[in-house]
Amino acid sequence: MKFNGQIVTAHVTDHNEKEVFAQYDGVTLAIDRQELHALPEVGSELAGFAYENKHGEARLTTRLPKVGRDHYAFAPVVEVRRDLGVFVDIGLPDKDIAVSEDQLPELNRLWPQRGDRLMIALTTDKKDRLWGNLADETIIQAVANRAKPDQMNADVTATAYRLKMAGTRVLTDDFYLGFIHPSQRDVEPRLGQVLHARVIGISDQGELNLSLKPRAYEAIGDDAAMILAVLQHDPAGKIAYTDKSDPDAIKQVFGISKGAFKRALGHLLKAGLIKEEAGYTILLKTNGNASQET
Known part of the structure; x- marks a missing residue:
């Protein structure tokens, strides 16, 4: 046909x-x-x-699908076939569209999984069969917005659309281009994977530099978060407890052992959120966590 x-x-x-x-x-x-x-x-x-x-x-x-021959849009992955590629749902009631393995990464672990999404348009082969055609850099650039300075430190949701040795290129839900350097991730994202990242910089080209790593205060653990909260609620931003304090006093005030207290302080020190000085633990000025220290 x-x-x-x-x-x-x-x-x-x-x-x-x-x-x-x-x-x-x-x-x-x-x-x-x-x-x-x-x-x-x-x-x-x-x-x-x-x-x-x-x-x-x-x-x-009469219910037109999300994508067409000249219209690109994101479509969710519904099936993975290692011998063929992946299938995406474009909104047709009785047909999913294949994206050939030729357009997917060489490493299978970087292939999209069910629930990931790919930006595609439709194309036909010599036998007039429908296939999904991945958007290239030109298409992505054409739909992207230029980032603004006030986006620094913002949380964004983005989809990986290109995987390179230098890093992962993504498009946010608000259609901003983003880049994730290998140093800002623990595991390389899959093609089509939906990611939750934060803005750590904005390039001269108006692209977002992103990180998949949590903010320091988000990675410190429950005990450290509790101590941090106590410091934040103290008018002077400090407490008269350190890793040298009496175990019974620590247990009575914080409800944890001295060992757990020392580990929590260690996390906070490593994160650059506190310092210990003259028998006090003092909250440092950080993004969103300003103490009263001058």
């Missing part, structure tokens, strides 16, 4: 209890009657998206 994946206007020829039939370019297309508000008359015109479903049957749907 040479017009597979195109929007066409077909002429209604017949119908039954479940389907309406329309003809275009000598091909009879079936339409689900439930899509239609009213039964069209024979001879009238009906516009929709023409395609062959997974059984090879010619279909027409």
Whole structure:
């Protein structure tokens, strides 16, 4: 079917209890009657998206899919086939679209998994079969916005669209370009993986530099977070307890052992959130955690 994946206007020829039939370019297309508000008359015109479903049957749907031959959009991955590629859902009721393994990373561990998403448009091969075509850098650049200075330290949700040795390129949900250097991740993201990152810089080109690592105060653990909260609520931003304090006093005030207290202080010191001085633990000025220290 040479017009597979195109929007066409077909002429209604017949119908039954479940389907309406329309003809275009000598091909009879079936339409689900439930899509239609009213039964069209024979001879009238009906516009929709023409395609062959997974059984090879010619279909027409008035519910246009998210993507088209010239229209790129994100589509969720619904199946992974190591011998073929991955399949994505573009909104058709009885067909998913394959993205060939030729467009996927060489390493299988970096292939998209179910629930990831790929920005694609539709294309056809020599046999007029529909395939998903990944958006290249030119397409991504065309839809992207220029980042603003006030986005520093913001949390963003982004999708990995290109994997390179130098790092991972992503597009945020707000259509800003982002880059994740290998030093700002623990594991390399998959193609199509949806990531939760934070902005750590903005390039001269208006792209976001992102990190997948938590902020220091987000990675310190429950005991350290509790001590940090006590420091933040103290008017002077300090407490008269250090790793040298009496174990019973620590237990009475904080409800944890001296060992746990020392480990928690160690995390806070390593994160650069506190210092110990003259028998006090003192809160340092950090992003979003300013003490009263001058």
